[in-house]
Structures are given as C-alpha cells and as structure tokens.
Amino acid sequence: MAKRVGLEVSVAVGDAAKLADVDVVAAYPITPQTHIVEHLAELVANGELRAAYIPVESEHSAMSACLGASAVGARTFTATASQGLELMHEVLYVASALRLPIVMAVVNRALSAPISIWCDHSDAMAVRDSGWIQMFVENGQEAVDNVICAFRIGEDRRVLLPVMIHLDGFSLSHVIEPIILPEQSEVARFLPPYDPPLPLDPEKPVTVGAFAPPFIYTEVKWAQEMTLEGAKEVILECWREFANTFGRHYSPVESYRTEGAKVLLMTMGSLSETAMVAVDKMRDEGKEVGLIKLRLWRPFPFAELRQAVRDAEVLIVLDRALSFGGPGGPVCSEVKAALYREARRPEVVGFVGGLGGRDISMADFEEMVNQGIKLAEAGSEREFEIFGVRE
Amino acid sequence: MMETMAVHGPGIITEEEPFTPGHRACSGCGEALSVRLAAKAIGNNAIIVNATGCMEVVASPFPHTSWRIPWIHTLFENTAAVASGAEAGLRALVKKGKRPEKNVKVVALAGDGGTSDIGLQALSGALERGHDLVYICLDNEAYMNTGIQRSSATPFGASTTTSPAGRESLGQVTWKKNLPAIAVAHDIPYVATACPSYHRDLMKKVAKALEVKGPAYIHVLSVCPVGWRCATEDTIKVGRLAVRTGVFPLYEVENGQYKLSLTLTKLEPVDSYLKLQGRFRHLTEDTIKIIQERVNREYAKLVEMASKSSPSG
Ligand SMILES: Cc1ncc(C[n+]2csc(CCOP(=O)(O)OP(=O)(O)O)c2C)c(N)n1
Ligand code: SF4
Ligand SMILES: [Mg+2]
Numbered sequence: 001m002a003k004r005v006g007l008e009v010s011v012a013v014g015d016a017a018k019l020a021d022v023d024v025v026a027a028y029p030i031t032p033q034t035h036i037v038e039h040l041a042e043l044v045a046n047g048e049l050r051a052a053y054i055p056v057e058s059e060h061s062a063m064s065a066c067l068g069a070s071a072v073g074a075r076t077f078t079a080t081a082s083q084g085l086e087l088m089h090e091v092l093y094v095a096s097a098l099r100l101p102i103v104m105a106v107v108n109r110a111l112s113a114p115i116s117i118w119c120d121h122s123d124a125m126a127v128r129d130s131g132w133i134q135m136f137v138e139n140g141q142e143a144v145d146n147v148i149c150a151f152r153i154g155e156d157r158r159v160l161l162p163v164m165i166h167l168d169g170f171s172l173s174h175v176i177e178p179i180i181l182p183e184q185s186e187v188a189r190f191l192p193p194y195d196p197p198l199p200l201d202p203e204k205p206v207t208v209g210a211f212a213p214p215f216i217y218t219e220v221k222w223a224q225e226m227t228l229e230g231a232k233e234v235i236l237e238c239w240r241e242f243a244n245t246f247g248r249h250y251s252p253v254e255s256y257r258t259e260g261a262k263v264l265l266m267t268m269g270s271l272s273e274t275a276m277v278a279v280d281k282m283r284d285e286g287k288e289v290g291l292i293k294l295r296l297w298r299p300f301p302f303a304e305l306r307q308a309v310r311d312a313e314v315l316i317v318l319d320r321a322l323s324f325g326g327p328g329g330p331v332c333s334e335v336k337a338a339l340y341r342e343a344r345r346p347e348v349v350g351f352v353g354g355l356g357g358r359d360i361s362m363a364d365f366e367e368m369v370n371q372g373i374k375l376a377e378a379g380s381e382r383e384f385e386i387f388g389v390r391e
Numbered sequence: 392m393m394e395t396m397a398v399h400g401p402g403i404i405t406e407e408e409p410f411t412p413g414h415r416a417c418s419g420c421g422e423a424l425s426v427r428l429a430a431k432a433i434g435n436n437a438i439i440v441n442a443t444g445c446m447e448v449v450a451s452p453f454p455h456t457s458w459r460i461p462w463i464h465t466l467f468e469n470t471a472a473v474a475s476g477a478e479a480g481l482r483a484l485v486k487k488g489k490r491p492e493k494n495v496k497v498v499a500l501a502g503d504g505g506t507s508d509i510g511l512q513a514l515s516g517a518l519e520r521g522h523d524l525v526y527i528c529l530d531n532e533a534y535m536n537t538g539i540q541r542s543s544a545t546p547f548g549a550s551t552t553t554s555p556a557g558r559e560s561l562g563q564v565t566w567k568k569n570l571p572a573i574a575v576a577h578d579i580p581y582v583a584t585a586c587p588s589y590h591r592d593l594m595k596k597v598a599k600a601l602e603v604k605g606p607a608y609i610h611v612l613s614v615c616p617v618g619w620r621c622a623t624e625d626t627i628k629v630g631r632l633a634v635r636t637g638v639f640p641l642y643e644v645e646n647g648q649y650k651l652s653l654t655l656t657k658l659e660p661v662d663s664y665l666k667l668q669g670r671f672r673h674l675t676e677d678t679i680k681i682i683q684e685r686v687n688r689e690y691a692k693l694v695e696m697a698s699k700s701s702p703s704g
Binding site: 023024026050051052054055056057058060061062064065066067068069070071072073074076090091094098193200201202205206207208209210211212213216 | 435436437438440447448451452453454456458459460461462463464465466468469471472473474475476477478479480481482483484486487489490493495512513515516519520
C-alpha cells in the first residue's frame, strides 16, 4: 500500500513522472522549476527511471525535443516556468496542433520585467490559447495525482493533446507536504502504455506537419477545438476512475462551503488553501461566504461554473495576472463571458492581486470580500480593482 | 553521354526515390536536387526532420507529400532540437523494449537561414550533446522561401532584398559565415561539404555520415536560380564553378582531420563563377579582386589544414 510521506512538492512531481514511466525528459533549468528536473536527472542517472534525459540548451529546444520524442512514440515530460514558458511559446502551439500528448509541469512565476522569481499566473495566461489542456493544482497531492492523470488524459485516443499542470512557484513547489505516492504497480494498471496512432516509423511512413493552404486550415483548427472541448468528458472519466482506484476526487470546479452562500470568492492555485481558511473564519462569524476553486482552465468548464455560482448574489474573482489595457484579470473576464447569457447571475467583481509573489493573507481575503460586496452594491466605473497596491 | 547515363546510371545510383518527383520546387532548383540525392543515399530506414523553408513548402502542401519515408516539420529554428528528441526517443524506446532495434536513422534538413542564423543555437546544442544524427544544411545563400533576404551565409557582394546593391552599398558587406568550421569546433566525428553538381560525392558523404556514430554535419551548397538570378539550365554548371573556383571547396573533416575531396591544381578565376549570376552583376573589378584574394587565402588555409591532417584521421 502506498503510504503518506513528507516530500517537497517539486520532488513529488518528479516522482509522479517517474511513476508514469516516462521515456524522455527534455528540460532546461529555471527557478522555481529546477528541483523537478534535477530530481528527474538524478533518477535517470541512478537507473531508477529508465528514460533519456536531454539537457537541452534552451526551453525552445526543450519543447522542440519533446515534439520529436513524442512524435516517435515516446512518453514525454518536461517542466518550466515564466520566461522558459514564454521562450517555448511558438512550440506549444505546434505540440497541440500535431496532437502530441506531452505533459508539462509549469511552476508558475511572474514574467519579466522587472525580473521576479516569485509566483503569479502571468506566465500561464500568456499561453492560455495554445491549445493545451491546462489545470491548476492547489497542493502537492493534487500535483502528483494530476501529473499521472495528465498522461492518461492526453494519450487517450479521443484526446491526443498535450497537458499543462500549473502549480504555484515556491509557495507550492518548494514546500514540504505530506503526500501519498501511489505504488508503481497501481499506476501501471491505471495508466495504459502510450500507443500513438501514427508515430514516425519507417514501417508505416507518415508526413507530419504538412503546410495547410487556406482550404484546409480552418477545418484543422476546428477539429482541434472540438477535440479540446470533447476532452472534458475524458477528463471527468479519468478523474472518476482515479477516485475509484486511489480514493481521491477531482472535479473541474470545486465548491467549498458554498451552501446558501450569497457571496462567493473564486481562486485558482495554491491561494485557494488560504482562501478556505478565510472562508472558515467568515462562516464562523455567520457570514454567508463560500469559495469556488477553478481547477480546470482549458477546456474551460462553462457548465460546471454556471452551476456552481448560479445561486450567489456576488462573485468575487481573484486573478494573479493582468491583461494590460484590457479587462484586468483573464480569469474574471472568462467568468463574465461564461455568465453573460445567464438570466440569473451574480454580480461579478474582479480583483487582480498576488502579483510577483505578493502574499495574500487570510485577512486580505476578508478585506477582498468586504470591498467586493460594497463594489457590487455601489457599482464601479472600473473594469477591475487592483488589490493591495500602494498608490 | 545521356545514353551512357541511362544505361549505366542505375548501376551507380539507386532508382529509389524516397523524395519523389512532383514537388513544387522551381525549375533548376539546386536544393531539390540536393534533397533528392541525399534521400537516395539515406534510403527508407530513416526519419526526416525538416525545417521551415523552401524544401518544406515545396514538399508538403496538404494533402500532397513528396516523402515516402517518415517526415516531420514543426518550425523554422528548432530542427536540430526536434531531431535530438526523435533520436533520444527512439533510443529510449528501443532500450525499454517498446520498439524493435532497427537502426532507424534521424536526418535533419534545414536551409542556411535555419542553420546559420536562427537555428544555430539548437544546432550547437544538438552537436554538443552528441546525438546520433545527421544534419544537412541546404545552403542556397539566402532566405529564399521568404523572397531572397540575406542570411549570414550570403556571400560578400551578393545583392539580396535586404542587402540590396545601391549607390551606397555593394550588397552584402559581410563575408559568408563558415558553418562547417563551427561544426568542426564542436569536435564531432564527421563534417563535410558537398554540392549536387558532384552527385556521387554528395551521396557518398551522406552515406558516410549515416554510418558515423554521433553527430554528423553536411553543408551542401545548392544553387537557387531564382535567388542567384542565373539560368535554370546552369544549376549544375554554377555549382561546379563554385567548387572549381575555390569559392566553395569540397572537403571532409573526420575526427578533426581535414581532407580535400577534389584536388584542384589551379583555381578557376572567381569571375567565371560570379558573372553567371545576376546577384553579382553590379560588382566592379576592384570588388571582384577583393573577392578573388579572399578566396585564394581561404583556399590556401584549407589546403594547409588538409596537408597537416594525418590521412588516417
Ligand atoms: C520564427 C520564424 N521567423 C521567421 C519565419 C519566416 N521564414 C520562413 S522560411 C524563412 C527563410 C528560410 O530560409 P532558409 O533557411 O535559408 O531556407 P530556404 O527557404 O532558403 O531553403 C523565413 C525567414 C518563420 N517561419 N519563423
Ligand atoms: S526559390 Fe530557389 S531554393 Fe526555393 S524552390 Fe525555388 S529554386 Fe529552389
Ligand atoms: Mg536559404
């Protein structure tokens, strides 16, 4: 039986890739992702993981090498953060369009300039439309479980798409948590071998990455979109099966103490843990406040989100990224779009905060709720509020 | 001559065409010829990784493909990295018993722009890491696919759309970057230059590169009648002159040892090469003299290196 052990989350993420028996890891170091890839390099060096570790010369090459490896039929893993993710940018789109189920842990970190090694979600938001399945995890266990699920989801013949697991830099990646690592044999039963339909193989030659004249490009993109939308069913199926096998449950949108809540907070990533404690306190004080945690980011869980917030009067969304010159937070604008057609919908208030590692405390969440309620009542000329900024 | 070729040609050159006829390259395209000959030497047991550029575009307009062997194109500058991943992936799968050992080769194809400019970092990484692959640079001395813009492989004096000759400029004002030397500096087992005007030499070098364990780099000068503004029927002639003038010498570097593929007792004057090409039409005699001196010097250096190298390598 798998037992609970104290592990640094980064190490556990590396162990999860090992449990998935990956064939190739191609990676380039960047804070705060380094511990993941260092651990994998060590596992390969010690013979504990039978894989090729390619110490590439850049993240652009890391993702490019992943393309090559995945295309020949290798189960492929990488990890990055921030500038590294940005350097991969154009390659990400190719991974999804060529339907290569690479799995990548993104240890979220703010984008330069000014250079910052600390967490926010600006890196994730910059690759929002890259066609990858993307989810945010809030603790180490979720990270481990979902790295394993990511391979099963991505490699499913109905999906064949790459998957990003976003975890917050430092505040999650570098903490030691009690984590249950499943047994290798259990994972092997849960995760079938990668069996791509059209690997590069001289026995059965295929042309991959042909250029698309205008008569076909739209169809290709539409097929990709339908697949990504359809992937939600496979994700749900995978999580159901995961719960049956390992006893831990996941869903695209999670509700915490939302029964009868007039006011809902919404978070993504590790701040959800702080938000839960804040909600507990407010509940103890008799306030009707609940928390919505968004786990699945792409494909966006429209139905689940609408269902989760429909009875609330105020929905306060916290974004850890800015869409400059736009509607403020990408998550909030997505939520607003999702609710636009609803006859009954909460008043949505957007906050942007927690940028570049600025902590958001329990008290901050309480403050956000109080401010949010006032703004919802009085209305605001601004599209969003920036939280905790010194003017 | 043609008759003897028809009779004896098949004996020396395989009739197999992994890169099939019917592609969209311009008539007289030297790159397409390089690829065709290289593909013949590569055979069927290989995976081709192709950079964005002319050879990708002419070979793969959906739903057609010119490739009978597995072929992947992803981006412009990452060919060496994709090839690295494919090679490492194959190796890992074979080691883990997930794929039978069939000695599948990985061959990267990229233009001079995709190699000497935007893809240089990825190439350097792949060579330095020692992947078992062959990288073939198809050098037509400019970004042809996007309309004849200069690259760092464009020769001194050539007029291109971004190094145009004008009252204040003689065209490209920098000397051609020496990519083979950069490859050699990575201490890889095999580096060679080739030109499809010397087709058997090209094929022999590709075959040799495939046999080598570790990275091999072949730099193939490929005449582009469109970009060089020469007659389409002169492709072979222009390529041959590039070699015979010493502008583009043919040689191999095995384990650091230089070896000339062709002994030229006397170099043809560069003028005979330049005058066939519109891209050099504006050059004055003085400039041609500068080019001639540079070619003489560079060629002498090469001869010197070859004479210092031990023949056994
Ligand atoms: C990142 C990126 N920048 C620019 C381009 C545009 N582009 C496509 S092919 C090409 C030139 C190719 O030149 P070369 O590598 O010499 O190959 P050729 O077409 O001459 O065979 C350029 C600039 C691109 N596709 N991707
Ligand atoms: S532009 Fe030049 S290199 Fe490109 S296909 Fe035409 S002849 Fe060949
Ligand atoms: Mg070129």
